[in-house]
Amino acid sequence: MIWPRVIGQRRVKEMLLAAIRTSRLPHAYLFYGGEGVGKDAMALELARVVNCDRHGEEACGECPSCAQMASLQHPAVRFLTPLPTGKGETSEDDPLAKLPDADVHVLQEQLRLKAQNPYHTIRLPRANVIKISSVREVRRESSFSTEGGKRRIFIISQAEAMEAPAANTLLKTLEEPPGDTMLILTTAHREALLPTILSRCQSIRFDPLTEQEIAGALVERNNVPAGQAATIARLASGNYTKAVELLDDDIMELRKDVVDFVRKALSRNVVDIVESVEKIAGTRDRDVAVRFLNLMLLWFRDALVLSHGGAVINEDQQSDLQRFVTNFPRADLLGVMADVEKAISLVGRYAYIRLVFFRLVVRLRGAIVPGAAAHATPVPVSRKTV
Ligand SMILES: [Zn+2]
Structure with missing residues (x-):
């Protein structure tokens, strides 16, 4: 694989390599696409390759x-990012x-982390604009x-964090770029850029990463066991940075709660049901609720x-899953999945979380144990069935 520091994005890598081979790198690129797909990582890698003393198609990693x-201390390469504004600061x-x-120190630390891991998201308190003074330095x-x-x-x-005056200042450099200068703009919000900027950059779209690419990266870079990597990759929506953040969230623990929730939803114990709904809905954290539901969907x-x-993603749950499939041969699983998807969209639309989960309990019972939902008919479901 070429440029292994960048996950996936083969199409983009080939386009850039073709431009390098034919000496047709433009003066300005715009890398756009969702968060965590590797736009900054690609920009940094391109800068590394183009300036490597050995002039190969891969950066050697050894030259000065x-x-x-x-x-990220290269005299010819600058990485610009939104910054906070100081007290009494003017554009001059x-x-x-x-x-x-303290702010400067945090910035330096964040740039160090970015240099180590190009997928690191730089977080600076109160940093929301790319300053016109930063853009003047470019010029x-x-x-x-x-x-x-x-x-x-x-x-x-x-x-996209350049406001109009900063963008207009950049425009002057884009209009008459000095010979050896290359600008690489990256954004997840292409629509927020001025049309005049867009028209002067060669735009390259970055697609979301595939689940396989994310899972592979989690195994290789983050030492995550393969089964867990596959589960997290499924939840990450093509965003590697999000996948890494999910590692901190103890997804496997949350998945246990999911299985427990389903088990209780199918039981006849109202107290258990209320408790399990309360456990997840009581957090009032919509992100956690959505993650919980996505795990249930999975x-x-x-x-x-x-x-x-077929082959399952939750490999370590194979025997639990098998028991479920054996015990509920008539379960309408497609219907269940549609119900969970509906719940995900409801939670996302600021519906009352508890209500969404209680509704889901009723739907699960109806779809998995036909006849159980409408009335409290005793259903022979033991704790061991799920
Ligand atoms: Zn080198």
Whole structure:
């Protein structure tokens, strides 16, 4: 695989390599696509390859230029990101001049983390705009030539955070770019950029990563066991950064709660049912509720696949799933999945979370144990059946 530091995005890599081979790199790229798909990572890798002293198709990782890139301290490469505004700061001040030392320190630390892991999301308190003073620096620096024939590269991350005056200042550089300068803008909000900026950049779309790509990266980079990686990849919606964040959320613990919820929903014990609804709805955290429901969707999807002899994602749950499939041969699993999807959309639309979950309990009982939902008919469901 080429450029292994960047996960997937084969189409984009081939386009960029073709441009390098034919010496047709444009003066300005716009990398756009969802969060966590590798736009910054690709921009940094392109900068590394283009400026590597060995001039190969892969950055060597050993030359002085690669060493400077490894700490994001390359004299010809600048990484711009939204910054906080200091007290009394005007557009004439240097971007960092009026910031308290603490802010500058956090920025340096965040850039260090970004250099180590190009998928790191830079988080700075109160940082919401790319300053016009930062963009003026781009203009000024691009007028100097670099040492050793290096290409001057400015990566403007979260380019949508440029307000109109900053964007118009950038436009001047985009209109008459100095010979060896390349700008790479990255954004998850292309629609928020000025049309004049868009028209002067070569736009490249980044697709969401596939589940396989994310799962593979979690195994390789984060030492996650394969089964867990597959489950998390399924929840990450093509966003590797989100997948890594999910690692901290103890998804496997949440999945236990999901299985417990289904088990109790199918029991006749009203107290158990209320308790299990309360456990999840009581957190009032919509993100957690949605994640919970997505795990449930995944679990029922596995049950459906297993009932047709296919391979499950929750590999470590195979025997539980098998028991469920055996005990509920008449379960309408497609109907169940539709109900869970409906619940996901309701929670996302700010419906009352408890109500959504109680409604789901009724639907689950109706679809899995036909005849159980409408009235409290005793149903021979023991705690061991799920
Ligand atoms: Zn190198």
